Each structure stands twice: as C-alpha cells, then as structure tokens.
Amino acid sequence: MDQILEVLSLFLSVENILMIALGVVIGVVIGAIPGLTATMAVALALPFTFGMEPVTAILLLVGIYKGGMYGGSITAILIRTPGSPASASTLLDGYPMAQKGEAKKALSMALYASCIADFISNLSLIFLAGFLAQLALSFGPPEYFWLICFSLTIIISVSGDSVMKGLVAAALGVILALVGMDPVYGTERLTFDNFNLMDRINFIPLLIGLFAIPEILEFYLSRAREHIQTAVAGADMTWQELKRSMRTIIRGSFIGVIIGAIPGTGATAASFISYSEARRNSPNRENFGKGEIEGVAAAESGNNAVAGATMIPLLSLGIPGDVITAIILGAFMIHGLTPGPILFQENMNLIYALFCGIMLSSVVLFGTGKLAIRYFSRIADVPKQILFPIVLMFCIYGAYAVNNSTFDIAVMLVFGLVGFIFNRTGFAAAPFLIGFILGPMLEDNFRRSLLISNHSFDVFVRSPIDWFFIALTLLSLGFALHRYIQSLRNN
Amino acid sequence: MKPLMKMLMAAGAAVFLPLMGTSAQAADWPAKNVTLVVPYAAGGTTDILSRRVADLLGTELGVTVIVENRPGAGTTVATAQLARVSKRDADYRVLMSSPGHTVGASLYPLSYDPVKDFRFIQNVIDIPNVLVVPAKSKYQTFEEFVAAAKTEATSYSSPGIGSSIHMSGELFKSKIGAPNMTHVPFRGSGEALPALLAGDVDFSFENLPTVYPMIKSGQLRVLAVTTNEPSPFLPEVPTVKAAGVAHGLGDFATSAWFGLIGSASMSDEAYGKLQVAVNNVMQSQAFNDFLPQLGAIAGKESGDAFKAMVERDINQWAALVEATGLGE
The missing domain is CATH 3.40.190.150 (Bordetella uptake gene, domain 1)
Structure with missing residues (x-):
C-alpha cells in the first residue's frame, strides 16, 4: 500500500501530466512535418529537461517519441510525404485512400491502429520486459541475418503488379546503400571521391524525394488531370471496418513489439513486415496498394508498437535500441539514473511511475490524434496549386535540416527524379526503399557472423532462432511461389 | 545637400560602416x-x-x-x-x-x-574507455586476458570503424602482438552491446559511461581502464598502462x-x-x-x-x- 502511494505521489503531478500532453502534441506536429523527425524533436527537447524531475523529463521525451511515430502518418496519407521513415509503408494504402476521398477514414484508422498498438506495446513493456530482454540478447549477428532474410521476402508483397520489377528496384536500392565506407575495412565504395558520399546516402532526403517529389512533378506535368480529394467531407471509419482490421492490428502490434525489443532493427522494418503479413493473410489481398484500409492498419500498428517496446532493452538492460532511446538514456544519466537491472532494484517506484505515465501517454495520443485529424485533414482541401509549392518548400527544408547540408537537397531532388521515373515505368518505390534499408543490415550481419565465428558457416545454424527464421523465410517464399503457380493456372 | 551627394555618402557609409564594425568587434x-x-x-x-x-x-x-x-x-x-x-x-x-x-x-x-x-x-x-568482458567470460583478470589474447583467437566489438573504441582495440592488438584478434564492427553501441553481453564477441574497449550500468549490475566484468590514471568511478581497477608494462603497454593511453x-x-x-x-x-x-x-x-x-x-x-x-x- 505504501508503495502504491509512493508511486502515485511520484506520478500524479500537474507537471507530469502537462509534460506528457505537451510531448505528444510536439511529437505529432514535428512528426507530421517531412524531414523533421521525432529524433530531432527529442534531441532538441533534451536540454529543457535538465532542470526537471527525472520522471517528468523522461515522460516528456517519451511523449514526443510516441507522438512523432503517429504524426508521420498524417502527411504520408494526405500528401504522400512520409513525415518519418517508419510511415513510408502507411502511404502505400493511405495515399490512394485519400485520393479516393477517404482521407478521413485513413487518418482515423491510422490513429486507432496506432493507439491500440501503443497500448499493447505498453502492456508488453510492463509485463513481458524480462522475457523480451532475454530474447533480445539471444539475437546475435546470425539471428539478425535470418530475420532480415525473412524481412526481405516482403518485397514480394509490396512490388505492385510485377515481382520482377520489384526485385530490380530492390537490387537498385541495395546498390545505392553500398555507397560509403566499407563497414569492416574502411575502404571507400562507390563514392567517386565525393566527400559527401563517404557517410552513405542520407536516408531522409532519399525518402522525401522518392515519395513526395514525384507527386509534385506529376501535378505540374498533368495539370488537366483530376486531382481533387474531399477529405473532410469524406466518410469516417466505421466500426465494421475497425472490427475487420482488428486481427491485423493485433498481429502488427506483436510484430512491432518483438522487432522493437531487439535493438537495431527499427520501426521501418516492423511496419513493412506487418504490412506484408497483413496482405498475405487478407481476403482483400488484391486491393493492397490501391487503398485498402487494412494496409493502413497494418503499417501503423507495426510502427507504433515499436515505441513502447524499445524501452524494454533500455530499461531492463541499459541498451538503447534506436537513436531516440539513446537520447532518453542520456536523459536518465543526466539525472544520475542508470537504466538496467540496478534501476529495477533501487528505483522500482520510479519505474512504476514511468509505467503509469507511459500508459497515460497512449490515452493522450488518442485525444491529440482526434484533434489533429480534424485540423490536419483540412490540408486535403487546400487547392493543389497552393499546397504543392508549400510542400516542396518543406521538403527542401526537411532534406536540408537533417544534417544542415545542401548536398542532401541535391540527394532529395535526384531521388525525386528516380521516384518519378519509377512511377512512369511501373516500378514500385517500396521495394527500392526496403532494399536500401535492409540491404546493408544483411551485409553487416553476414560479415559480423563470419567474423565472430572465424569464417565458419556453422554459425548460421547455431540456435533454434536461426532455424525458426530459416523456416519462415522458406514458408514465405513457398507461399509466394504457390500463389504464382495458381495465378498462372487461372490464366 | 544635393541628392547625389547624399546618395554617395550613404553608399560610402554602407561600405565602410560594417568594416568599422569588424574592428570594433575584436575589441x-x-x-x-x-x-x-x-x-x-x-x-x-x-x-x-x-x-x-x-x-x-x-x-x-x-x-x-x-x-x-x-x-x-x-x-x-x-x-x-x-x-x-x-x-x-x-x-x-x-x-x-x-x-x-x-x-x-x-x-x-x-x-x-x-x-x-x-x-x-x-x-x-x-571519457575513459574500459576493457570489459562478458560476465560469463573465462578471463578473470587483465593478466590472464593478455596472456590468452596473444595466442588464442579473440574478437572485440566496436560501434564502428574509426571510433576511439575501435582504435583502442587496434592499438592494443598491435602493442601486445595478437595476430588472431578480430575486430567486429557494429553501427553504434546500441547494436554492439547485445553482442558483447551475450558473449558473441570476447571483449571491448567501450566508453565507461556506456557500460557503467552493466558493470554495476554484474553483466560485464571490467579488467582495466585505458586512461593514464585510474578512474575515480572504478578506483580498484588497474590501468592498462600500469598493468601491461610487461606486455609493451607501458605507454598505452586512449580516451x-x-x-x-x-x-x-x-x-x-x-x-x-x-x-x-x-x-x-x-x-x-x-x-x-x-x-x-x-x-x-x-x-x-x-x-x-x-x-x-x-x-x-x-x-x-x-x-x-x-x-x-x-x-x-
């Protein structure tokens, strides 16, 4: 009883609740602006937390993290510009929905899926932290390697009409991801002696270019075409639709939780895996990529479930799973706290107070999202000739702001052109993106595995986790092959 | 004053005033x-x-x-x-x-x-670097570790090529002469630490603040610190420099x-x-x-x-x- 009172006294303060709300609002707004990521917002907010109570400080940062994760979906749906990398998969169906005049429906689904996933993720953090932390530690380089092999099979799901074109796009993504310094030997690869390419091609300008710029180019090249969307007037999501997507949301949440608990894989991969699994299991498979509401549900549940789960390795092991949790780790240390098993022993009340706040943040996220939909969906009503110049300006600023680098603006424009050519030639941008993100992870973990095993290939089958993902990969490929043969027969 | 004259003066002021500003700035x-x-x-x-x-x-x-x-x-x-x-x-x-x-x-x-x-x-x-091994490692002391590293195959993690952690490892390797020591690069400490905790790599020269919580909780064992003086946070842990004189590490100091x-x-x-x-x-x-x-x-x-x-x-x-x- 005393402990409960102490936890409540730590948690129940005006500042805490205010900071959670403030954090979520900041996160949603920053997340919605292309190029401004939750990572930047958390980093910039950090100095303001120096003077706060530890619980208040961490809750502010967690609020921004969660808000940002959701906020990215808003612009992805409305203007095909993912506000954050993790919402790239949201636009696959979200934007076609908006084009059909269903922006409000898509935004609502994104919000419900995000909040439900967030809630499941929080529960996992509270009840399964110990188990998931142990699981995370059993993931060494070979296990990552197979996880990524399995993840690569999602290229089949997001290739659009032609798997062959999808594979070509993915290969192109892999090649471009090789640019930079070799991770083991430090030699330059495909840098053409350009200084700016030595640190690899920056991901965010590439992302903005690939998705937002082609849309703007298309608009100016075919102004006569009908581009009208009526978002606010559009219908809201029905309960029936939410019920139909529930399985997808829960599946996506668990995928997000597991990926989130393993350091270094990230929300982008989680959302794509969730999307791919949803498509595979859906009766409306053919409708994915053309405005299927379940696609939005899958993507958003996948990426939002990561946020709570990345706190698992952070709190229980002291290991930050991504850049944002690395900053939150910094915030803990600034306040003289060291996350890890010791924190659980010495500051259990603080952990419980944090859990209370994290749970509350899900509720606040829901409220903020509802408001955001009301105001942001008006963007869809702005005439395109006014909206697109503004979007372009944000894109340029966003690309620049990541590293304060003008070279990145050029990167964005080049990939804008690439995206445009993809659009015109029927290549999908999503496989390209997946190749670009997962290609280097595959290479890194393949080489690391061989380094730790002294070049023995036995390391790739050293644990049941390896076999599990090998089986999943084979199943996934077998399933795709089966469908392909079936479609041949039907034709 | 004629308008032309006014304009010339204004132009002159526009050119020279900022320069005066610069010289005033330094003062x-x-x-x-x-x-x-x-x-x-x-x-x-x-x-x-x-x-x-x-x-x-x-x-x-x-x-x-x-x-x-x-x-x-x-x-x-x-x-x-x-x-x-x-x-x-x-x-x-x-x-x-x-x-x-x-x-x-x-x-x-x-x-x-x-x-x-x-x-x-x-x-x-x-920020000092520390030589850490996983809790289940067979190496209990710095002395044991150096002796083994000279002949056995060992591997160490770093958050990336060219980091102070990687360079500490390379320097250590070249000074003690350990031909079978392998560097396993990760992208950031967040990825490198699980491999170290799980024992996929044998040791690392991590930054002290990064691994301090894991040292305190017993998940990692610290064998030595890399600075010239012992760390105030780990006063009982020897420096590589002092403990490694016999192995050619007498001038080893990185941070x-x-x-x-x-x-x-x-x-x-x-x-x-x-x-x-x-x-x-x-x-x-x-x-x-x-x-x-x-x-x-x-x-x-x-x-x-x-x-x-x-x-x-x-x-x-x-x-x-x-x-x-x-x-x-």
Whole structure:
C-alpha cells in the first residue's frame, strides 16, 4: 500500500501530466512535418529537461517519441510525404485512400491502429520486459541475418503488379546503400571521391524525394488531370471496418513489439513486415496498394508498437535500441539514473511511475490524434496549386535540416527524379526503399557472423532462432511461389 | 545637400560602416552570439555534453551559444567547414572536436591541415574507455586476458570503424602482438552491446559511461581502464598502462576526449577570452556536478598542450592505420 502511494505521489503531478500532453502534441506536429523527425524533436527537447524531475523529463521525451511515430502518418496519407521513415509503408494504402476521398477514414484508422498498438506495446513493456530482454540478447549477428532474410521476402508483397520489377528496384536500392565506407575495412565504395558520399546516402532526403517529389512533378506535368480529394467531407471509419482490421492490428502490434525489443532493427522494418503479413493473410489481398484500409492498419500498428517496446532493452538492460532511446538514456544519466537491472532494484517506484505515465501517454495520443485529424485533414482541401509549392518548400527544408547540408537537397531532388521515373515505368518505390534499408543490415550481419565465428558457416545454424527464421523465410517464399503457380493456372 | 551627394555618402557609409564594425568587434568580443558546431547528429553523447557546455559557456560570455549539428564523414565535414570559415566569422565559430579529428586525419581525404588550420582552445572533457568482458567470460583478470589474447583467437566489438573504441582495440592488438584478434564492427553501441553481453564477441574497449550500468549490475566484468590514471568511478581497477608494462603497454593511453577548437584565423582577443571563459565553466559547480553523470572527468590540456596532444594522437593513429592497412 505504501508503495502504491509512493508511486502515485511520484506520478500524479500537474507537471507530469502537462509534460506528457505537451510531448505528444510536439511529437505529432514535428512528426507530421517531412524531414523533421521525432529524433530531432527529442534531441532538441533534451536540454529543457535538465532542470526537471527525472520522471517528468523522461515522460516528456517519451511523449514526443510516441507522438512523432503517429504524426508521420498524417502527411504520408494526405500528401504522400512520409513525415518519418517508419510511415513510408502507411502511404502505400493511405495515399490512394485519400485520393479516393477517404482521407478521413485513413487518418482515423491510422490513429486507432496506432493507439491500440501503443497500448499493447505498453502492456508488453510492463509485463513481458524480462522475457523480451532475454530474447533480445539471444539475437546475435546470425539471428539478425535470418530475420532480415525473412524481412526481405516482403518485397514480394509490396512490388505492385510485377515481382520482377520489384526485385530490380530492390537490387537498385541495395546498390545505392553500398555507397560509403566499407563497414569492416574502411575502404571507400562507390563514392567517386565525393566527400559527401563517404557517410552513405542520407536516408531522409532519399525518402522525401522518392515519395513526395514525384507527386509534385506529376501535378505540374498533368495539370488537366483530376486531382481533387474531399477529405473532410469524406466518410469516417466505421466500426465494421475497425472490427475487420482488428486481427491485423493485433498481429502488427506483436510484430512491432518483438522487432522493437531487439535493438537495431527499427520501426521501418516492423511496419513493412506487418504490412506484408497483413496482405498475405487478407481476403482483400488484391486491393493492397490501391487503398485498402487494412494496409493502413497494418503499417501503423507495426510502427507504433515499436515505441513502447524499445524501452524494454533500455530499461531492463541499459541498451538503447534506436537513436531516440539513446537520447532518453542520456536523459536518465543526466539525472544520475542508470537504466538496467540496478534501476529495477533501487528505483522500482520510479519505474512504476514511468509505467503509469507511459500508459497515460497512449490515452493522450488518442485525444491529440482526434484533434489533429480534424485540423490536419483540412490540408486535403487546400487547392493543389497552393499546397504543392508549400510542400516542396518543406521538403527542401526537411532534406536540408537533417544534417544542415545542401548536398542532401541535391540527394532529395535526384531521388525525386528516380521516384518519378519509377512511377512512369511501373516500378514500385517500396521495394527500392526496403532494399536500401535492409540491404546493408544483411551485409553487416553476414560479415559480423563470419567474423565472430572465424569464417565458419556453422554459425548460421547455431540456435533454434536461426532455424525458426530459416523456416519462415522458406514458408514465405513457398507461399509466394504457390500463389504464382495458381495465378498462372487461372490464366 | 544635393541628392547625389547624399546618395554617395550613404553608399560610402554602407561600405565602410560594417568594416568599422569588424574592428570594433575584436575589441569588445563577444559582440554577437557564438555558434558551437557539433560534428555529430543531435542526440549522441557529444551532442548532449556540447549542449550542456554551450549553456554554461553562454552564461559565462553573456551571449547565447547556439549549438549547430553538422555530422558527416567521421567529424571531418564539420571540421573542413570550420577550416574554411571567413575571417569575419572566425571569432564566433567554435567546434567540439573529438578523436574523430585525429583518427579522421588518416581515414578520410582531408581538404585541411588538421593541426595548422586550427587554434586549440581547451580539452574540456575526457571519457575513459574500459576493457570489459562478458560476465560469463573465462578471463578473470587483465593478466590472464593478455596472456590468452596473444595466442588464442579473440574478437572485440566496436560501434564502428574509426571510433576511439575501435582504435583502442587496434592499438592494443598491435602493442601486445595478437595476430588472431578480430575486430567486429557494429553501427553504434546500441547494436554492439547485445553482442558483447551475450558473449558473441570476447571483449571491448567501450566508453565507461556506456557500460557503467552493466558493470554495476554484474553483466560485464571490467579488467582495466585505458586512461593514464585510474578512474575515480572504478578506483580498484588497474590501468592498462600500469598493468601491461610487461606486455609493451607501458605507454598505452586512449580516451574519448572532447575539446573546443577554433579556426586558425580566430583573433587573439577571442581566443584568449574563450580560453578564460571555458576555464571558468570548468571550475563551476554546475559543470562538476554534471561530469560524474556522464562518467567523465574534466580535460586537462589547454592551448599548446592540447595542440601537442592532438598532434601526438594524429601520428599515433596514422602509424597504426598504415600498419594495419585500414582503409586500403
């Protein structure tokens, strides 16, 4: 009883609740602006937390993290510009929905899926932290390697009409991801002696270019075409639709939780895996990529479930799973706290107070999202000739702001052109993106595995986790092959 | 006055007044806000401590110290930018330099001279590296470990190529002569630590603050610290330098340092005043309360001593990179 009172006294303060709300609002707004990521917002907010109570400080940062994760979906749906990398998969169906005049429906689904996933993720953090932390530690380089092999099979799901074109796009993504310094030997690869390419091609300008710029180019090249969307007037999501997507949301949440608990894989991969699994299991498979509401549900549940789960390795092991949790780790240390098993022993009340706040943040996220939909969906009503110049300006600023680098603006424009050519030639941008993100992870973990095993290939089958993902990969490929043969027969 | 005359005078004023401003600026420096460039992305250790230092330095100087993140190519992008800074801005732009400056000198093609193009103000913070092994490792002491590492195949993790952690490992390897020691690079400590905790790699020279919680909880065992003196946080742990004399490690000292540098064209006025201000910051209670939270200690080297340290490091890493064939 005393402990409960102490936890409540730590948690129940005006500042805490205010900071959670403030954090979520900041996160949603920053997340919605292309190029401004939750990572930047958390980093910039950090100095303001120096003077706060530890619980208040961490809750502010967690609020921004969660808000940002959701906020990215808003612009992805409305203007095909993912506000954050993790919402790239949201636009696959979200934007076609908006084009059909269903922006409000898509935004609502994104919000419900995000909040439900967030809630499941929080529960996992509270009840399964110990188990998931142990699981995370059993993931060494070979296990990552197979996880990524399995993840690569999602290229089949997001290739659009032609798997062959999808594979070509993915290969192109892999090649471009090789640019930079070799991770083991430090030699330059495909840098053409350009200084700016030595640190690899920056991901965010590439992302903005690939998705937002082609849309703007298309608009100016075919102004006569009908581009009208009526978002606010559009219908809201029905309960029936939410019920139909529930399985997808829960599946996506668990995928997000597991990926989130393993350091270094990230929300982008989680959302794509969730999307791919949803498509595979859906009766409306053919409708994915053309405005299927379940696609939005899958993507958003996948990426939002990561946020709570990345706190698992952070709190229980002291290991930050991504850049944002690395900053939150910094915030803990600034306040003289060291996350890890010791924190659980010495500051259990603080952990419980944090859990209370994290749970509350899900509720606040829901409220903020509802408001955001009301105001942001008006963007869809702005005439395109006014909206697109503004979007372009944000894109340029966003690309620049990541590293304060003008070279990145050029990167964005080049990939804008690439995206445009993809659009015109029927290549999908999503496989390209997946190749670009997962290609280097595959290479890194393949080489690391061989380094730790002294070049023995036995390391790739050293644990049941390896076999599990090998089986999943084979199943996934077998399933795709089966469908392909079936479609041949039907034709 | 004729309109033409008025215009000419105005034009003259427009041309000359700013110049007068510049000469006046040097006398009462700082006349405007100072920018502190952080050569890493927002959010890392360097960023966190730079923001704290910027805050305190701003109070000391009476102007705002703006933090600007300019990551890229292991700090060399930001450093190249500082080397090229115009004379007008030279007094108002400083960089939080780090081992990236000295390692980068041999890993990246530089457009600047890493010593001559800069003025070295003050080494502000030293973060020691520690030699850690997983709890289940068979190595109990530094002595046991070194003896085994010379003959057995061992591997160590680092958060990336060219990091102070990687270079510590390479230096250690070359000094004790361990042909079977393998470097396993990760991308960031967040990815490297699970491999270390799980025993996929045998050891690492991690930054002390990163692994301190794991040392405290018993998940990692610390065998030695890499600084010249034992760490106040781990007083009972020997230094590599002291414990490794017999193995040719008598001059082994590495740490992640963070120090302020300006461009070579920085005026004496600004340089001197900055040095005083930074020293005042380093004496302050706020700074000394903040250091232990990062597991850090105050840097010692100032001015020429700082420059000499950078020069020594550049030579040390250059020789090592040459010997190991890194980047070829």
